[in-house]
Amino acid sequence: MKDxxxxxxxxxxSLTDVRPEIALxxxxxxxxxxxxxxxxxxxxxxxxxxxxxxAPGHVGALIVxxxxxxxVVAMRGRVHLYEGYTPQETTYPMRVMAALGAHTVVLTxxxxxxxxxMQVGDVVVIDDQFSLLIAxxxxxxxxxxxxxxxxxxxxxxxxxxxxxxxxVREIAPEVKQGAYAHVTGPSFEPPVLIRMLRSTGCxxxxxxxxxxxxxxxxxxxxxxxxxxxxxxxxxSLESQHVTNADEVWESIQVIAPKIRKILEAAIPRL
Ligand code: HPA
Numbered sequence: 001m002k003d004x005x006x007x008x009x010x011x012x013x014s015l016t017d018v019r020p021e022i023a024l025x026x027x028x029x030x031x032x033x034x035x036x037x038x039x040x041x042x043x044x045x046x047x048x049x050x051x052x053x054x055a056p057g058h059v060g061a062l063i064v065x066x067x068x069x070x071x072v073v074a075m076r077g078r079v080h081l082y083e084g085y086t087p088q089e090t091t092y093p094m095r096v097m098a099a100l101g102a103h104t105v106v107l108t109x110x111x112x113x114x115x116x117x118m119q120v121g122d123v124v125v126i127d128d129q130f131s132l133l134i135a136x137x138x139x140x141x142x143x144x145x146x147x148x149x150x151x152x153x154x155x156x157x158x159x160x161x162x163x164x165x166x167x168v169r170e171i172a173p174e175v176k177q178g179a180y181a182h183v184t185g186p187s188f189e190p191p192v193l194i195r196m197l198r199s200t201g202c203x204x205x206x207x208x209x210x211x212x213x214x215x216x217x218x219x220x221x222x223x224x225x226x227x228x229x230x231x232x233x234x235x236s237l238e239s240q241h242v243t244n245a246d247e248v249w250e251s252i253q254v255i256a257p258k259i260r261k262i263l264e265a266a267i268p269r270l
Contacts, residue, residue, distance in 0.1 A: 001095075001146055007048045008096045012073075016040045016064045020073035022270055023102035023221070025094070025212055027078065027109035029252035030228065033260050034074040039065010041076070050096070051079045051089045062093070064100075068267045073097050080208055081133070082186040087140035091215040095149075098219040104164075104270045105216050107225040108259055110248050111204035112189075112233035114181065114197055118204070120251050122229040123258055124176045125168040127160050130200050131182035131210045138184075140211045141218055150218035159217050164224035164270070171265040172258075178203030180227060182210035188243045194235040205233055224270070226262065228255040 018039060026033055044050040044060040052060050063074045075093055079085050094105065113122065134140075145152045168175055181197040183189055185207035189197065197205055204227045216223050230251035234241050 002148065004049045005095055005099045008050065009099050011047050012042060012062065012064065012096070012100060015042055018064050018066070018071050019101050020064055020071045020097070021101060021103055022070055022072045022267060023094070023097035023105040024072055024074035025078050025105060025107045026074060026076060027107070027208060029110065029249055030108045030256055030259060031076045032256065033263065034063050034076040037063045037065045037067045037072060037074055039063055047096075049092060051085050051092060068264055070267050070270065072267070073100055073102060078208060081138070081184040081211070082207055087138045087211050088143065091140040091211050094212045094215045095219065098216065098221050102221060104222040104224065105212070106263065106267070106270070107209050107212060107223070109206045109208045109225070109227050110230045110252050111180065111206035111227035112231050112243065113203070113229040114194065114205055114233050115203050118176070118229055118232060120229055120231060121255055122176055123172070123255065123262065124178055124204050124227040124229060125165050126180045126209070126225040126227060127165055127177050128179035129159070129182055129210045129213060130179055130197070130202050133182060133184060134210055134214060138211070140215050150220070154214065154218050156214070156217065159213055159223055160225060161222045164222065167266055167269060168224065168226070168262060172262050175262070176203065180209060180225070181205040183207055189233060191235050191237055191239070194233045198235060204229060224266070226259055228252055228259060230255065
């Protein structure tokens with residue numbers, strides 16, 4: 001693993017002198033935020049060992065440069081478990097960004113609202129995560145551990161940095177706060193699963209983020225994450241609503257500017 005990461009880092013460093021301090025993993029339809037970065041764009045296909053994203057709305061490129069006065073590395077498009085990648089492959093870019101020097105990662109995602117007080121258009125700052133997948137066999141840390149990269153057993157308490165949650169809430173008091181329920185997708189959750197996830201107290205559900213957060217913590221990287229609530233999860237068989245990708249996509253266009261504004265204020269302070 002160390003050699004693979006070193007090869008990826010060497011390739012990226014051969015293309016830019018920028019030494020990023022902040023990593024950005026931008027979710028569905030939010031990749032355009034990366035357009036504001038002044039820097040070089042490196043297609044994933046050119047980086048040794050990088051997985052290539054295939055999901056709609058995910059352009060596969062790493063962008064290294066300056067954003068709002070800070071040196072950043074951004075994933076324009078992430079890779080998901082539902083594309084067929086393993087948890088280890090899905091999180092490999094996070095490892096490379098940490099090895100490039102990022103001390104903090106900012107993640108964004110599209111998510112379904114789980115609780116009654118959630119509305120389409122809400123932004124949620126994530127403070128915890130619930131993933132049966134990670135708990136029961138898809139933990140990206142499964143496998144031989146290299147103590148030079150991180151510890152064997154990693155605490156997930158306060159995995160989302162409390163000071164960064166406070167920062168987001170100070171910048172944007174209207175932002176809601178809560179835990180993220182993680183599923184693989186790509187099928188949307190059936191109502192009975194939504195009812196189970198609601199009972200955990202999680203406020204949003206989505207198909208990304210949680211594995212990358214485990215790996216970020218393994219490598220000692222601070223985490224800040226925002227969900228864009230693009231739809232309300234269907235909890236009842238009586239509902240006629242059909243959750244679909246078009247609904248998610250349309251909502252994200254409306255929410256993206258809100259997230260961009262938050263990041264514009266937050267990134268200089270990370
Ligand atoms: N479920 C899972 N992932 C999602 C959803 C959802 O309702 N909305 C956007 N991403």
